[in-house]
Amino acid sequence: MPQNKGPFYMTTAITYTSGKPHIGNTYEIVLADSIARYKRQEGYDVYFQTGTDEHGQKVELKAEEVGVTPQEFVDEVSTEVKRIWDLMNTSYDKFIRTTDNDHKKQVQKIFKKLYDKGDIYKGEYQGMYCTPCEAFFTPSQLVDGKCPDCGRECQPAKEEAYFFKMSKYADRLIKHIETHPEFIQPESRKNEMMNNFLKVGLQDLCVSRTSFKWGVPVDFDDKHVVYVWIDALTNYITGLGYDADGNNDEKFNKYWPADLHLIGKDILRFHTIYWPILLMALDIELPKQIFGHPWLLQGDGKMSKSKGNVIYADDLVKLFGVDAVRYFVLHEMPFEYDGVISWELLVERINSELANTLGNLVNRTIAMSNKYFDGVVNKTGADTTGSDANLDFDAQLKTLVTSVKQKVQENMKTLHVSYAIYNIFLLFKRCNKYIDETMPWVLAKDESQQERLQEVLYNLVESITIGANLLAPFMPETTDRILAQLYPDNPASGVRDFDDLGTFGLRESGIKVTKSPEILFARLELEDVLKQVEELQKAQEETEDVYPEVEKKSEITIDDFDKVQIQVGEVLKCEPVKKSKKLLVSQIRVGKEIRQIVSGIANYYKPEEMVGKKVAVITNLKPCKLCGVESQGMILAAGDDKGNLSVMTVDKDIVSGSEIC
RNA sequence: GGCGAGAUAGCUCAGCUGGCUAGAGCACACGGUUCAUACCCGUGUUGUCGUGGGUUCAAGUCCCUCUCUCGCUACCA
Numbered sequence: 001m002p003q004n005k006g007p008f009y010m011t012t013a014i015t016y017t018s019g020k021p022h023i024g025n026t027y028e029i030v031l032a033d034s035i036a037r038y039k040r041q042e043g044y045d046v047y048f049q050t051g052t053d054e055h056g057q058k059v060e061l062k063a064e065e066v067g068v069t070p071q072e073f074v075d076e077v078s079t080e081v082k083r084i085w086d087l088m089n090t091s092y093d094k095f096i097r098t099t100d101n102d103h104k105k106q107v108q109k110i111f112k113k114l115y116d117k118g119d120i121y122k123g124e125y126q127g128m129y130c131t132p133c134e135a136f137f138t139p140s141q142l143v144d145g146k147c148p149d150c151g152r153e154c155q156p157a158k159e160e161a162y163f164f165k166m167s168k169y170a171d172r173l174i175k176h177i178e179t180h181p182e183f184i185q186p187e188s189r190k191n192e193m194m195n196n197f198l199k200v201g202l203q204d205l206c207v208s209r210t211s212f213k214w215g216v217p218v219d220f221d222d223k224h225v226v227y228v229w230i231d232a233l234t235n236y237i238t239g240l241g242y243d244a245d246g247n248n249d250e251k252f253n254k255y256w257p258a259d260l261h262l263i264g265k266d267i268l269r270f271h272t273i274y275w276p277i278l279l280m281a282l283d284i285e286l287p288k289q290i291f292g293h294p295w296l297l298q299g300d301g302k303m304s305k306s307k308g309n310v311i312y313a314d315d316l317v318k319l320f321g322v323d324a325v326r327y328f329v330l331h332e333m334p335f336e337y338d339g340v341i342s343w344e345l346l347v348e349r350i351n352s353e354l355a356n357t358l359g360n361l362v363n364r365t366i367a368m369s370n371k372y373f374d375g376v377v378n379k380t381g382a383d384t385t386g387s388d389a390n391l392d393f394d395a396q397l398k399t400l401v402t403s404v405k406q407k408v409q410e411n412m413k414t415l416h417v418s419y420a421i422y423n424i425f426l427l428f429k430r431c432n433k434y435i436d437e438t439m440p441w442v443l444a445k446d447e448s449q450q451e452r453l454q455e456v457l458y459n460l461v462e463s464i465t466i467g468a469n470l471l472a473p474f475m476p477e478t479t480d481r482i483l484a485q486l487y488p489d490n491p492a493s494g495v496r497d498f499d500d501l502g503t504f505g506l507r508e509s510g511i512k513v514t515k516s517p518e519i520l521f522a523r524l525e526l527e528d529v530l531k532q533v534e535e536l537q538k539a540q541e542e543t544e545d546v547y548p549e550v551e552k553k554s555e556i557t558i559d560d561f562d563k564v565q566i567q568v569g570e571v572l573k574c575e576p577v578k579k580s581k582k583l584l585v586s587q588i589r590v591g592k593e594i595r596q597i598v599s600g601i602a603n604y605y606k607p608e609e610m611v612g613k614k615v616a617v618i619t620n621l622k623p624c625k626l627c628g629v630e631s632q633g634m635i636l637a638a639g640d641d642k643g644n645l646s647v648m649t650v651d652k653d654i655v656s657g658s659e660i661c
Numbered sequence: 662g663g664c665g666a667g668a669u670a671g672c673u674c675a676g677c678u679g680g681c682u683a684g685a686g687c688a689c690a691c692g693g694u695u696c697a698u699a700c701c702c703g704u705g706u707u708g709u710c711g712u713g714g715g716u717u718c719a720a721g722u723c724c725c726u727c728u729c730u731c732g733c734u735a736c737c738a
Contacts, residue, residue, distance in 0.1 A: 015738095016737090018738070056738050057737095058737080058738060059738085125736090136736095188666065188732080191664080191665060191666090191733090192665070192732075192733045193733085194664095195664045195733080196664070196733060197733095197734090197735065199664095202735085203735065203736090205735085205736065206736055207736090227736080228736085228737085232738075266737095267738090268733095269733090269735065273735090274735095274736090332673095337666095337667095337731085337732090340673090348687075348688095351698095352686095352687075355698060356698075356700065357701090360697055360698055360700055360701075361701090363696095363697055363698065363700095364696050364697035364698090364700080364701080365697085366697095367696060368696045372696090432700090432701055432702075433701085433702060433703095435696075435701070435702085436693090436703085437702080439694080440696060441694090441695065441696050519698060520698090521698085523700095
């Protein structure tokens with residue numbers, strides 16, 4: 001067993017439960033999992049926490065839309081998140097929910113503690129308020145000075161709120177960041193935080209809200225709920241059993257301070273400024289490192305949100321398998337800048353690295369062992385005896401294979417996960433080259449070379465064993481599958497201690513490999529994949545986005561409705577409006593009169609299609625000019641999110657001019 | 662607007678404190694091989710190192726100008 005290197009506490013951000021997580025969110029948990037597994041392999045006592053952030057206005061609204069309680073809503077989403085995390089084969093030790101009772105209790109205690117201490121005080125939140133939306137916005141959120149949701153004017157307004165005295169601890173934090181260069185990673189992020197916030201002076205942070213109810217109530221002032229900062233960030237300590245009164249759980253004493261908070265680059269500010277200051281106020285040690293990872297973007301336009309084809313982990317796993325997806329996101333994601341995911345890239349990576357380099361290597365090695373020695377792998381010591389050092393293939397192979405462990409260690413120390421994987425694959429590539437150098441099929445033809453041939457195959461199986469063990473944190477299932485084939489009678493015997501991965505030759509002679517090698521990763525045809533993707537997306541559209549999102553208007557009375565006059569009109573004539581691409585102008589008989597009405601339907605109806613239709617017309621709308629053509633009313637039509645449009649016609653034949661009500 | 666980062670082969674990038682003919686992977690071409698998932702191995706092509714100027718015996722590598730791209734710019738969980 002590797003020696004115990006001590007506790008290692010790491011966390012991911014907790015996922016917000018306003019909707020289903022897509023591959024971008026999934027990236028983080030896979031990255032975190034590979035680090036956790038790696039640290040365990042190295043001998044650390046790892047505690048790996050993830051979870052869901054479940055309060056707030058957005059959840060409240062979403063739940064209302066769907067017609068369930070917020071609790072019911074988050075229960076479902078949280079379960080879904082957990083399901084996906086499990087699907088990705090992630091090895092978290094704790095899944096915390098901010099709706100957990102013990103968490104909520106501590107949030108209240110922490111809030112009170114900070115209030116009693118004087119670090120939280122009651123004040124007024126000032127912002128731009130949109131009355132119909134009942135929401136506050138900051139000036140920077142406004143679009144052209146108007147509400148980003150509904151586009152209406154906003155008014156400056158005030159709301160009672162509790163504030164946290166950020167500035168009090170700013171100097172201490174600046175000093176900490178300056179003396180701990182590893183605290184914020186990547187380093188360029190550190191500069192952003194310093195330059196944009198710390199150096200220009202911190203504003204106090206609003207930590208409570210009265211505008212929504214779905215949150216942890218402030219126990220001494222129940223108009224307020226605790227706002228996201230204190231509610232969500234504290235999960236990192238409450239999950240370990242922190243107690244504001246000092247009765248901490250053993251786990252907290254053992255694992256805090258956290259060794260690593262892994263988060264997306266978008267929430268670095270909260271974790272590198274608010275969170276440390278919160279901890280300072282609570283007199284708790286700061287975490288050792290915060291890593292803001294970049295994003296996996298959908299690059300080539302073939303997977304854009306506007307097209308409704310967002311990638312979900314489920315689909316990827318269905319198409320490629322868990323480890324292929326893990327490999328892709330880990331390998332493609334650089335350390336500092338955003339990575340790109342596309343179907344083309346996925347297929348390319350899977351084919352060239354997983355199927356060709358790794359899968360084929362394992363397959364050909366096993367096939368030869370069976371073909372030449374009935375599956376038995378023996379170490380004979382018959383190495384290359386040539387005097388030319390350049391021809392000493394065995395030594396070269398062994399040197400490379402045994403050097404990878406250290407490279408992986410170096411890469412992982414700085415969280416350069418993609419480099420670590422790259423280095424492991426160099427090992428497999430070297431093995432393929434070794435086969436070409438030693439040419440086992442030539443040795444097989446020569447009776448006197450039997451021992452040499454055995455040694456060659458032994459070296460391959462041993463090398464692959466080491467590579468498979470190094471791969472375990474990143475592609476655990478693949479490691480198991482390889483070892484199951486190389487050690488079919490006792491796969492566990494193929495598992496090595498991390499400390500032994502720099503040593504060559506630990507496999508005992510006489511062990512057989514499997515008789516029936518299984519393809520690890522099948523080669524894919526891009527065309528087939530794209531076809532399957534299309535089918536999946538069709539299915540997705542049918543189940544998910546069938547109903548358009550319609551913004552709710554405020555309630556009206558029957559009298560309000562009565563103000564609108566709607567009548568049946570028969571389209572007599574219809575032609576395009578010359579200056580416009582979208583407009584058609586119709587002559588419509590409404591009872592005795594004939595009206596000219598302009599409508600934005602040219603993309604959906606040809607003028608001749610309109611003629612003869614009996615449509616619903618608003619007849620008391622104030623006339624106006626569209627593209628220079630007067631319109632005396634409006635044809636009613638239904639439109640969805642996807643650009644479909646249908647004019648409202650009457651079901652039975654009814655005389656034009658009849659009133660609709 | 663402010664602060665910061667970057668611009669190197671068709672694509673993704675490496676090139677530390679300036680030093681001899683600018684690199685890797687993928688892609689492409691050719692050759693080899695047949696144990697293997699038409700796979701693997703080898704060789705090779707392509708670059709005015711964003712623009713213009715400067716420092717130097719010597720500059721992707723340092724300084725200045727300009728152009729372009731990207732990140733951050735405080736209460737969205």
